[in-house]
Amino acid sequence: MKFAAPRSPSPSPSRSRHRKHANPLRRSTFGVPSDSEDSDDGLSETESSVTTSSDEAAADSEAEEAKPQLRLSRRGRSSKDVDEIEAMVASIRLRATHTDVYEEWENQTRKDAFISARHEQAEMRAKQKETHARLLQEAEKQRAALHQQQVAEVQARLKMFNTQLQKHESQLREFWKQRDKEMWDRVEHAIKIEEDKVKVRLEAERRAREEEERKRKEAEEKARLERERKQQEEEKKRKDEEEMRQLLLRDAQQKQQEEELARQKEQQEQAEAQTRQQAGLTTAKEDWMKARDLLGKLKNKVMRPVKANPQLKQLLNAGRRGVTPKIGQLTNDAESIVRITQLVIQIVNPPPPNASQNLSLSDDRKQVYLATLSALAKAILLQAETEVTAEKRSAIPLGQVTANFLAHLERFPNIFWARLCQRAGAWPIPFVVPGADFDGAPFDAEGAARARGLRRRDEPLGEHLQRVAGMMRVYFTVLAAGAAFERQLDPRFRVQRYWQYFARLLSQPQLLDSPVAAEIIYVALDVFGAKAKEIWGVQWIKVLELLYECATEGINGQQGRLLGGSAPEGIAARTRVQLEIERIMGA
Structure with missing residues (x-):
């Protein structure tokens, strides 16, 4: 570290006196800087490193060298130059013997700084050693971990090789087992083929004997059937002639009856159409x-x-x-x-x-x-x-x-x-x-x-x-x-349409098979069933009996053909119809 501080004024009166008359622009021939230059400039690095004893030795040497020069100057120089030289020598002597507090402080500071630097260097070296040891320890751990990983990989590979070896051995054992099985299968198959040949030969012989027996029996049966067929043909011919006479007679009677029924039905339909037209029915x-x-x-x-x-x-x-x-x-x-x-x-x-x-x-x-x-x-x-x-x-x-x-x-x-x-x-x-x-x-x-x-x-x-x-x-x-x-x-x-609706519905069994019909019947009975009983009385009760029979026994008495069919919706609707009819009749 460098320090620059002004030097204190010299206590020598002669130096002060000569400084007043000295030319500030003139430099000393001895190469020693003036007091003004020392006060302006800082100490150089070389001067800062020199101790106090070395300064005194330098001052004595300078004084000794100045003496012969002074003599020489006295011979060839003026009194004014001599005075300046003496003043300068006095200043040098005063400088050599003067104790400067700042220089002592600077020297002591330099020593303290050197000591502090050595302490810092020692601490830094200790830290470097500690860091180096820690890095070595971490490197050792990494090498150990890498070693463990490599050991694990080697063990895994060994395990994989063992597994592959076991699998290969298992495949070989299965191969030999399959080979043995196929060999025995071929042996058994050959034995079975021979046995089948013997069975086929025996079966062929048995069938040949049975075929001969069957042909003999068929010949006997054929002869018997031929005799019976001739008898039956004769009997059938006689019966067919009799049936043909009866059929022709029945056809004539049936045709006559159908013509009569058709004529009566046509007359009835014409009469019903006229009645419906007069009554406004359709x-x-x-x-x-x-x-x-x-x-x-x-x-x-x-x-x-x-x-x-x-x-x-x-x-x-x-x-x-x-x-x-x-x-x-x-x-x-x-x-x-x-x-x-x-x-x-x-x-x-x-x-x-x-x-x-x-x-x-x-x-x-x-x-x-x-x-x-x-x-x-x-x-x-x-x-x-x-x-x-x-x-x-x-x-x-x-x-x-x-x-x-x-x-x-x-x-x-x-x-x-x-x-x-x-x-x-x-x-x-x-x-x-x-x-x-x-x-x-x-x-x-x-x-x-x-x-x-x-x-x-x-x-x-x-x-x-x-x-x-x-x-x-x-x-x-x-x-x-x-x-x-x-x-x-x-x-x-x-209201009359209500009666007509049930009359039409009951006259069409195809509709009664539908679950929708059963649900509509339940709705109709729920809305107007009790009131219809009051209006039509016994006739309505007959309709209810017919509906109940369709729901319990069967449509038109056919077993298994119930109202609403066999679908779940039809079964539920049929049950509701039964309950509603029972409610109306109970009321």
Whole structure:
């Protein structure tokens, strides 16, 4: 470390005196720096390293050298130069003998620094040794770990080699076992072949003997059969002649009877047709064909033209948005039923009473009115499929408000009937759906499914049964609620239709095999069964007896052919029918 500190002024008065007169720009010929230079410059590194004793020796040597020079200067120089030289020598002597505290401190500091440096060097060497020892220890640990890893790898390889050796030995043992087995199998197979040859030879000899015996017996049997055949032919010929005479006689009598029965049946059908026409009754087939015809006209001549016209479609959508929420707001109280009926009639806005009854008219108001009625019928049926399926008591207000619409909205009975037969199939009639439509066009697979009331061909039976049962519950509720205005309703929605429905259903055993029929019978008995007993009395009890016989013994007395079939849904519905009949008869 270097230190630079100003030197203290010299106490010598002669030095001070001569310094005043000395030229500051003139340098000493002795090469000794002046006091001003010493005060400005720091001690050099060489001077800092010299001790005090060495400084005194240097001063003495300089004094000795200065003496002969002084003599020489006195001979050749002026007094002024001599004075300067003397002043300089005095200054050097004073400098050589003067003790400077700063220099002593600097020397002591240098010594302390040297001692501290040696201590730091010793500590650093100790740390280096410690670090070196630690590094050696870590290197030793790494070498030990590497050694352990290599030992483990060698052991693993040895273990793998042992495993492979054992596996190879096992494969060799299995190979030799398989080889021995194949060799013995070949030996046994050769023995078996020889045994089979002997058996075949013995069997051939036995069959030859049996064949000879069989041929002998066949010859004897053939001769006997030939004699019997001739006798039987003669007997058969005689019997055939007798049977032919009897058959011709029976055919003549049967043909005469069939002609008589056909004539009587034709007369009966003509009489029944006249009676039905006079009474306003129709057959199940006529009802189905009329429903299909109404549905086709409703789609092609009403809904399509209205939906194709943007203005009419907007009016239809407004009516649908007004009608559908009202149907969903029904509750089972008279005030709600009356209020909803009035609101819906106002929304539908029926045409004047003298409007034409033909669906083919193109009057815009008439088309929108009929399309709105179709939307109303669809809303009622959708409500029946959802709400009534979940809670059967909700069918009461829905059936009552539907009966009000049927009695007060013109053309609504036909549209509601077409929509009902569309979504429930032929079950509202009831009728077995034929293979062709009302116009004679054959059904495809999808068309036949829709005609039977299925949403799609693969609709599950349980889902289809619940939907149809919900709609039919509303239909039977309409029949029960229509007694209040019987004359205002269409014949398809009067109470008499209830009796006609069971008469048609029981006359078609093919329908009774379906689980849907059993469920509909239960719904009909649950809605109106007890009331029907009060209306028709003993005749209704006979119908109940026939239904109970179909559910317990079999349809038309056929064992095993029970009402509803053998499906789980049919069995459950059949049980409900039995319980409901017992409840009605008990009441």
